[in-house]
Amino acid sequence: MSAVIETQGLTKRYGQVVAVDDLNLRLSAGEVFGMLGPNGSGKTTTILMLLGLTEPTSGTARVLGEDPARNPLAVKRRVGYLPDSVGFYDELTARENLGYTASLNGMSAKEADARIDEVLTRMGLRDVADRLAGAYSRGMRQRLGLADVLLKRPQVAILDEPTIGLDPEAAHEFLDMIRGLKADGLTVLLSSHLLHQVQVICDRVGLFSKGKMVLEGTVEGLSQQVLGGAYRITVETVGEDIERALTGIPGALRVTRQRPGVYVLDTKEDVRGEVARRVAATRANLIGIALERTSLGDVYTRYFHEGAPA
């Protein structure tokens, strides 16, 4: 598949501060890519460079085959951008706000009217389209923002912190809408620090820290890399020498004692059977055994709080 977004050695410096450091990113068509990282890790700067709103200090970017620093108009015609905490003209109605975007995109009045109706309906804002944008709630504004992105029929949608400030219900709804974009064949690049939300919709994830993309891959792949395992088995038992018995299990990468009688295993695969046999062999009482898939949150926490593994 051809790359929709591709950067090579993309770097941005503000004086001494390196905001983005030698970034190599590649997004294929139809992919949902999540940029994860704490605030100030270079996610927004990367996005601005991809849109040609900030010039890279060095390195190159290609969006849909165009260089955003050289031909930003061609890029921006085909890429929709939802800034973090998007703003609208409060004294205009939602429809008028979108009308301005449509005219900036050179749409005719007739085309714009039809298109605005279409995106507002899709975002569930049709009934409140003629209300002032200033009267919109946070969730409605965010949906209006997405309507604004879709207005120009983009091939790529770049969403910066799309769920920030939304209540769980609204965030869930919004994530569904983003999933809908993928179904339409759009390539989506989104940035967030809310991991559990990202991992449910992203095909691939990049972990950003201090301007560098330190890890990149699918959610499962990252778990493998960082935790060394993708599964976590919790064993509850009463008995002696359990820890030693559990250490030798093939596929188990590490065993930690969480508290007396509770052991946690990071494993590559589901080895519950083997765990149960070994515990039974020590003549200990097996009280409980539970399996969970490690979430990206664990990866994130492990990575940023315990330092990168060697």
Next chain:
Amino acid sequence: MMKREGTPRREGSPWTGLWAVVMKEMADHLSSVRMRLLEGLILLVAIGTVYAAIQALRTTVSEDPFLFLRLFTVSRSEGRDLSFVSFLGFLIPLTGIALGFDAINGEHNRRTLSRVLSQPIYRDALLLGKFLGGLFTIAIMLLALWLLVTGLGIFRLGVIPSGEEVGRGLLFMMATVAYAGIWLVLAQCFSVIFRQPSTSALAAIAVWLFFAVFWGIVADILVQIVRPAEFPGDDLGQAQLALALSRLSPNTLYAEMLAAFLNPNVRFLSPVLITQLEGAIRAPLPLSQSLMLVWPQLAGLISAVLLLFAVTYMYFQRQEVRA
């Protein structure tokens, strides 16, 4: 593709989307409360001063070929200048500043800037569109005002303006738009530099006050320092220096243009010796000659607008988009 050195040349027209911005800005301005207040104020002043001028003109019996121009310049009370143009010289900067002081930082604070700039337009179009939108708004307002005053004049004086009076009136409008432009672009420049709209408004008003009130005083002091009057012949040099200094103020340039456009009897704007006037025919100047008289002023004012716009543009291009 060949790797280019330095800043890559950008492609696509910088004017893409310009008219969308201009139309949006004009719609905003024309419907804003801010503009309605100013329009109301200016209308009241216009009606008041022009009505007073009409009263004064009706009592004069002397024949005046430029009756309509007098509507703008005649003030009834002696001593104090209460003419229409003197008020306009005061209200136009205020309008210009009011339309420009939150042009860019307002977008920043509403967090609309990055959304607008992520549309297929360059920053050039946004900045120029905002400037032109403001300027056209002022031009429309002034044109309506001029027509209103002229209509009032026809109605109350019972005479029709001559072609030359119309021409001079239009040039007066043009000069006023240029004068408004300088305050508009100054306010926009501050709106790029300062993040708070209140700061940029205050800064623009401070500059205006400086030129309106203090520049005359400063210029006088400077003249005394640079060219102290020691010999009788120094007077002329002093006067010329004082004039040159005062012409750094847009207010002076505007006042001189008004004098030339609205009063055809004004033949010179700089000090001249009596000997230079020898043989001159005492007659009003034709329009083309009046225009020639203030051509440097008009050109100076417009180039000052362009210069300030260039500075604003430079600042804006270097600014980070993120809030």
